[in-house]
Amino acid sequence: MRKGTQTSVWHALRWILLTFLLVALLPRVVLSQERDEQALGKRLVQEYENHVGLANTPQIERISAYVSSIGNRVASALPSHPEYHFVFDPNPAFKSAFALPGRHIIVGGGLLAMAQTEDELANALGHEIEHIELGQVDARLRGLTKQRSAESLRVSEFFPGYTTQQELDCDLNGQKLAAAAGYSAAGMLTLLETFKAFQKGEPEPPSDNHPTLSERIVQAEPLAKLSTQKQTPLQIP
Numbered sequence: 001m002r003k004g005t006q007t008s009v010w011h012a013l014r015w016i017l018l019t020f021l022l023v024a025l026l027p028r029v030v031l032s033q034e035r036d037e038q039a040l041g042k043r044l045v046q047e048y049e050n051h052v053g054l055a056n057t058p059q060i061e062r063i064s065a066y067v068s069s070i071g072n073r074v075a076s077a078l079p080s081h082p083e084y085h086f087v088f089d090p091n092p093a094f095k096s097a098f099a100l101p102g103r104h105i106i107v108g109g110g111l112l113a114m115a116q117t118e119d120e121l122a123n124a125l126g127h128e129i130e131h132i133e134l135g136q137v138d139a140r141l142r143g144l145t146k147q148r149s150a151e152s153l154r155v156s157e158f159f160p161g162y163t164t165q166q167e168l169d170c171d172l173n174g175q176k177l178a179a180a181a182g183y184s185a186a187g188m189l190t191l192l193e194t195f196k197a198f199q200k201g202e203p204e205p206p207s208d209n210h211p212t213l214s215e216r217i218v219q220a221e222p223l224a225k226l227s228t229q230k231q232t233p234l235q236i237p
Contacts, residue, residue, distance in 0.1 A: 034102075036150070037101040037102040037138075037141070038101075038102040038103075039102070040101045040102060040141075040150050040153070041085070041100045041101045041102025041103070041104035042102065042104070044100050044101070044104070044153070044154075044155040044158070045085075045087055045100065045104050045106070045155075047154065047155045048087075048089075048106060048155045049087070051155070052089060052091065054087075054089060059237075060088055060090060062237040063088050063090070063112070063236060063237060064086060064087065064088040065237075066235075066236065066237050067086045067088050067107050067112075067121070067125075068084075068085075068086040070118055070121055070122050070125060071084050071086045071105065071107075071122075071125040071129070072084055072086075073122070073181050073182070073183075074122050074125055074126045074129060074177055074178050074181045074183070075129055075181075076181060077177050077178075077180035077181040078129075078133065078177070082103060083103065084103045084104075084105060084129060085102070085103060085104045085105070086104075086105050086107055086125070087104065087105070087106050087107065088107050088109070088112075089106055089107065089108050089109060090109040091108060091109050091110065092109050092110045092113055093108075093110055094108025094109060094110045094111070095108055095110030095111050095113070095114055095195075096108055096110070096111055097111055097124060097125070097127075097128045098128065098131075098158060098159060099128045099129070099131040099132050099137050099158070100137070100155070100158050101137055101138070101141050101158075103132055105125065105128045105129070107125070107128075111124060112234070112236060114191070114194055114195065114198070115191055115194075115234055116190070116194070116231075116233065116234060117184075117187060117190070117231035117232055117233055117234055118183065118187075118231070118232045118233070118234055118235070119178070119183040119184040119186065119187030119190075119229075119231040119232060120187040120188075120190055120191035120194075120231070120234070121187075121234060122178040122181065122183040122187060123174055123175055123178045123183065123185070123187040123188035123191060124174075124188075124191060125174075125178075126173070126174030126175065126176075126177040126178040126181075127170045127171055127174035127175075127188075128170075128174070129174065129177065130169070130170040130173040130174045130177065131162065131166075131170050133173070134166075134169060134170065134173065136162055136166055136170075137158070140157075140158065141153075144157055160209075161209055161210045162209075163208075163209065164208065164209065164210060164211045164215075167210055167211050167216075168211050168215070168216065168219055171188065171211075171216055171219060171220065172219060172220075172223075174188070175187075175188040175220060175223050175224075176223070179223065179227065183229075184224075184227045184229040184230070184231045185220075185223040185224050185226065185227040186224040186225075186227045186229075186231065187231055188220040188223070188224065189217065189220040189221060189224035190224075190231070192213055192216050192217045192220055193217060195213055196213045196214070196217065199213070
């Protein structure tokens with residue numbers, strides 16, 4: 001065998017070996033990353049609970065379990081069937097939810113007060129799940145840790161909203177995900193209409209950082225109109 005041929009064969013074998021090692025190590029790297037994000041998410045949840053003075057009373061635990069049952073039913077429609085962790089904050093002024101690393105989602109009491117059906121809540125939770133599934137939370141985490149350690153991160157850094165397009169993407173994908181889990185896609189529309197009604201006709205100022213409710217309603221209408229499934233009333237324990 002000529003020297004040049006030997007060199008080419010050696011390079012080919014080396015690349016095959018490197019590829020094999022990378023493939024073998026990749027699951028371990030992914031698992032390690034998931035564990036790190038889980039630990040970070042738990043720490044941020046604890047920080048949030050301490051900040052708002054959240055106490056784990058029996059009633060809050062029952063409501064959290066109820067929210068989790070709906071949220072994880074929605075998440076079960078994902079191909080990987082991941083487990084999500086939902087934390088309920090009974091504050092009635094908190095009319096939303098937000099996602100944290102490690103598949104943790106904080107849900108406000110105000111959102112449950114606004115939602116009339118399990119389908120509406122399922123669509124709202126689907127929206128938050130998609131912030132994670134579409135890689136938006138990970139992208140924010142990577143951006144924050146470019147110059148800082150994960151240990152220095154604070155829960156407030158995950159409060160701000162995402163771009164208009166990202167929010168619309170989460171609306172649409174969350175609506176589809178809730179429908180795939182057996183909930184009515186009309187839940188997204190009726191929930192948004194409720195939020196719109198509470199504005200009492202006040203005009204929405206345009207924003208580059210968040211879609212208006214009118215934009216979100218227009219996007220939700222097509223799938224909602226295709227849904228013939230009746231919504232199930234919310235049954236908060």
